[in-house]
Amino acid sequence: MFDLPITPAPRVQGLVAGKASPGGGPELPVYYPGTGAQVSVLVEDGPEAVAAAVEAARRAFDNGPWPKLSTDARIAVLERCREAILANVDELARLECVATGLLMRELRAMHMKRAAYNFRFFADYISQTAGQRYDQTAGFLTTVARDPVGVAALIAPWNAPVALATMKIAAALAFGNTAVLKPSEQTPLALARVVELLQEVLPEGVLNLVNGRGPVTGAALVEHPGVDLISFTGGTQTGRQIMSVAGRNLVPCTMELGGKSANVVFASADLDRALDGALIGIFANNGQQCLAGSRILVERPVFEEFTGRFAERAAAMRVGDPMDEATELGPLASMPHMNRVLGFAETARAEGCRFLTGGARREDLGEGYYVAPTAVVAPSNAAKVAQEEIFGPFATFLPFDTPEEAIAIANDSAYGLVAYVWSDHLPTVMTMTEALRAGVVWVNTPMMRELRAPFGGYKASGVGREGGAACEAFYTEERTVTIPKTPAPLPSLGA
CATH class of the missing domain: 3.40.309.10 (Aldehyde Dehydrogenase; Chain A, domain 2)
Known part of the structure; x- marks a missing residue:
């Protein structure tokens, strides 16, 4: 009944270290909600493909330059990520429309601009972060610094894929982590293109993409021992299942779940x-x-x-x-x-x-x-x-x-x-x-998202928060170093 906003790729695959994912699973249909017509197929990533993506992210974290980059260098890359999105707003909005049925004018004016701003926001945020110093204990100097955690599993929802996924991507990368992103199998089109665009900006393996259903691809991702933290936006029941698995592996999570506001x-x-x-x-x-x-x-x-x-x-x-x-x-x-x-x-x-x-x-x-x-x-x-x-x-x-x-x-x-x-x-x-x-x-306002403030819910609406300081706390580990200002007297045991 209605014209297709754009002709998407006939086949959508994941990306591992910048190359097509090995897949391994069935091809899943992708439909345009405006007409109900099938517009593409998604190659599902099975456990082996997910493992390859996690291992690529692990290599990029352990051996690559990203976690060790200076803050100024990382800010420059985040700004280039923003520019890559802004240069492709129309294409990304059309792909998002094909998969979600969201209004094109809102996708152009809000969702894609918000996606670009996510990178600008975290670039600005890390430009102002600082460590801590304590001198209260006589004779000692104690400092606290923050280090990236490692490999982040980022699981995005289907209702606003690009706007919400890029919040996770920008936050994880800004603090020096590497990532594996899993979009919803219903709405993979625009996010696949975003990840493809960012491969031209980011070092190899820093951002990887796997596709598929939650019980298959999602389960393989959250269960993988190489994952160090999980950020999930979606349904409350799925969130409970993810937290159960994460708890067994002692993997920290943020969960932005359901609402009945x-x-x-x-x-x-x-x-x-x-x-x-x-x-x-x-x-x-x-x-x-x-x-x-x-x-x-x-x-x-x-x-x-x-x-x-x-x-x-x-x-x-x-x-x-x-x-x-x-x-x-x-x-x-x-x-x-x-x-x-x-x-x-x-x-x-x-x-x-x-x-x-x-x-x-x-x-x-x-x-x-x-x-x-x-x-x-x-x-x-x-x-x-x-x-x-x-x-x-x-x-x-x-x-x-x-x-x-x-x-x-x-x-x-x-x-x-x-x-x-x-x-x-x-x-x-x-x-x-x-x-x-x-x-x-x-x-007296319907919706206003202040990214500097924490966003998240009580009760079954989630665990943890997203936002500037909240993301810094989640995506980093604190490291305390204590140094004596002068040699401290020590007992000579066994002397």
Whole structure:
């Protein structure tokens, strides 16, 4: 029905030390969500190919120049990585669109620019890092320095592959590590091209790429004894499995996992801005965001007005071709995921939810994976659609009467990634921000990612944080050196 944004490579393979991966697994189809048509095949990397990638990264770390480069030299390389992305924004955006169905205008303007900025950010960050010195103990000088850890396994999600994977790549490399990247098998196209471009900038083996399914390629990667640390963004259940394996090997992890974030709207809010923010919070990125404001809690005096206006606006959203500049909501990333989201509509009906809008596939848009923007009023916060992460354009509304009730509802969740608060009443804002159990709280704004600040979640939303200092702590080891200023007196044992 819609034109393909770009013709991708007919066959996508991993890269090990700059050369095509040996693969070893089956060929997996890659589909364009806009039409449901197959556009490429991905060669899955089996355990032998994964081992080759880890060994290449290990050689580059143990014997190569990268970990030993001066900070100034590493900054120069990171800047060249940024330039390589910026020089290919259009191609990368089109490849990302083919695999994900994300809106082309957002991919160009935000995702690819953010990918380039990730390298600039960490180049700037390491330019200002410093060690520590302690002189408090008389007669001794103690210094603390940070060293790179080693080989990083970086596992990226399918919902914003390039933007999120490059955060991991830039951080791992900035601090002197080498890496093996595994994208989602659903969305490998743009990341394969990014890694290919960066091979022209980085020393051999510093960044390697393996492709395939989690239980095959991912499992081989996290189980490999040559991996020194793991950074994963994805589903909570998969995160638990990875941490279980990593724990047996004493490998540190950061896990950015699921969310069921509360978006709390008070009658004291600027309701026009809150409405815009609520729509962005759930429908941006085609609804496929771990930080989506998917539980919208509205104070009862304005509940009916707000939900009515939300439903009217949601129903009027332009759903369709992600290449069209006028499109506001594109397709979901895959047919299984679309069916999963539609399954929650059936669950909502069975639970007695009141539908405000949507809840069905857009059959009029052909074979693509299009779902109408959906909003329901749940009978209580115990409903599955209020507790389980749907990861699609599906908002669940709940009313509340007091700030205390809003806090109780918001915190009654297995997750705690982000929360949103809309109010122009400062005491209400302060009460909420201090009581919400979430790693990030946004006040009167839908989304703002400050890379200098830590990002991550409470509870089942993850372990560890990403951000400037948080990444420095994760991707480096601390080394303490103590030196006596003058020869210290020592007992002469056995003299």
